[in-house]
Amino acid sequence: MEAILNGSIDTGTDTGIGAGGRAGKAEEEAFVRMSALSKVYPNGTVALQDVNLDIAEGEFISFVGPSGCGKSTIFKLITGLSSHTSGELSILGASPKDARKANNTSFVFQDHTLLPWSSVIDNVMLPLSLRGDSKKESRKEAERVLEMVGLRDYAKALPRMLSGGMKMRVSIARALVSKPKLLLMDEPFAALDEITRQTLQDELLSIWQQERGMTVLFVTHNVFEAVFLSSRVAVMTPRPGKISTVVPIDVPYPRGEQYRTTARFSELVGSVSRSLSHD
Numbered sequence: 001m002e003a004i005l006n007g008s009i010d011t012g013t014d015t016g017i018g019a020g021g022r023a024g025k026a027e028e029e030a031f032v033r034m035s036a037l038s039k040v041y042p043n044g045t046v047a048l049q050d051v052n053l054d055i056a057e058g059e060f061i062s063f064v065g066p067s068g069c070g071k072s073t074i075f076k077l078i079t080g081l082s083s084h085t086s087g088e089l090s091i092l093g094a095s096p097k098d099a100r101k102a103n104n105t106s107f108v109f110q111d112h113t114l115l116p117w118s119s120v121i122d123n124v125m126l127p128l129s130l131r132g133d134s135k136k137e138s139r140k141e142a143e144r145v146l147e148m149v150g151l152r153d154y155a156k157a158l159p160r161m162l163s164g165g166m167k168m169r170v171s172i173a174r175a176l177v178s179k180p181k182l183l184l185m186d187e188p189f190a191a192l193d194e195i196t197r198q199t200l201q202d203e204l205l206s207i208w209q210q211e212r213g214m215t216v217l218f219v220t221h222n223v224f225e226a227v228f229l230s231s232r233v234a235v236m237t238p239r240p241g242k243i244s245t246v247v248p249i250d251v252p253y254p255r256g257e258q259y260r261t262t263a264r265f266s267e268l269v270g271s272v273s274r275s276l277s278h279d
Helices: 070-076 096-101 120-130 135-148 164-176 192-208 223-228 256-260 262-276
Strands: 030-040 046-055 060-064 086-091 105-107 182-184 215-219 230-236 243-248
Touching: 030 070, 030 215, 046 070, 046 215, 060 070, 060 223, 070 086, 070 182, 070 215, 086 096, 096 105, 105 164, 120 135, 120 164, 135 164, 164 192, 192 223, 192 256, 192 262, 223 256, 223 262, 230 262, 243 262, 256 262
Parallel strands: 060 215, 060 230, 105 182, 182 215
Antiparallel strands: 030 046, 030 086, 230 243
16 A cells, blocks of 8 residues: 555554544554454454554544444454454453443444433433432433533433434433543444534534543444544455554544535545555
8 A cells, every 4th residue: 555644545554643633652652452453253254354553542533444344343342242352452451341341431323222211311311320320410411411412402302302313412422421431433324314414523523522532433434424523544454354554634623514625635535435445
């Protein structure tokens, strides 16, 4: 792969942070570390092979690649929902399961997964209720994150009363309520129309900048979305999944609607797209 800093492609062997990021050298400050990470399922399927990536605290990293390349498998390993076969994986120097027990990670799925019989605020409070926090403090924190996603006036509404975009906002609020250090998002906007999708992209970046220090890992099939949101984009190969290329997105935050129409945005989308087509 060609190397292009200042507007092109960085090979996957250099896991430092691009100019668009908010952290220093990933090698020195790795928040998430994947080293020779592999996953082989009992039926012999090699889902991941020798994945190497260091992620610093405060980064926004998107993973793109063809279906079945192992993007969601990486997330399952990071959340401790599955175990890797070989290699190393750590979060703040701890195992994924220990990080999850310490409430350091939260997950947003493509499906909003809301409890249909519970109000918006009760859905958002659920993680805090499950860990035994007081109802008064849980409600206060739930109201804070609902304000952040623009849904405080819908606190008493049931999910069936909400649009698809509003349901996803509730899901994001529920993930944020426990103040995670690491937020994983697996194609959360895939089922939404383009206008709603772009609105939520804008809101997600605003939330990320408010929650200083929170690290976001984001899976998407949409190259435009990855380039708009990310400080770096990790491009994965077809199965067995590897990170072939890491593209630094050297555009400072905050990013608004005008960024989508710039020549630089188009150049970066082209860089990621070419990388995908070469794998």
